[in-house]
Amino acid sequence: MNDTSHHDERIAKMTFASVYPHYITKVEKKGRTKEELHQVIFWLTGYDDNSLQKVIDEKHTFQDFFQNATMHPNAHLITGTICGYRIEEIKNPLTQQVRYLDKLVDELAKGRQMDKILRTI
Template sequence: MHRIFGTPFAAVYPLYLAKVERKGRTKAELDAVVEWLTGFDDAALARQIESEATFEQFFAAAELNPAVTRITGVVCGVRVEEIEDPLMRRIRYLDKLVDELARGKALDKVLRV
């Protein structure tokens, strides 16, 4: 089991937020990305953060967007579509979306609309 699986999502969320805000993006845009991927609404996302759910618990409660297969590319030197472990793939999908947002990609492109 990878260490990140037991890490609380609430511990990483501020890092995601700092990353996108440094690049001129907003918390609302970050939340839109997380909610698009997971199916959470604002209240459900807040509950996940407040409860300090681990990444394993966070993604167990999520209903992934059916368009998730459109997320392709490299994160941390690994192609996300080639990651075999389903939980790690979901975490890397989130990393990829946050990276795209931080790089200035239009929100509708990040969300594969």
């Protein structure tokens, strides 16, 4: 993989609130719900409704978002390609965590069963 430090820095400074509406649009356009999106986010990060709303209201960066998250112990089971990168090969931990979330949102939008998205089977 090429030097991605500029890309990693850009992701770190991006606010979760700026991307969140795109997540909602993506899953709802494919017939999934905001509640299902929240279930995926809560599973990955340990956030709940109140803490997620605080992140959005206070415009936390992805760096802050994941720094304050409690990552699910099975997050490492999220593999595959997202945005042209193999998730398991991403060296920067923050970028990898953001791509974990992107992958879960993609799986939700593609109609994958929730138990598979949440790596329970």
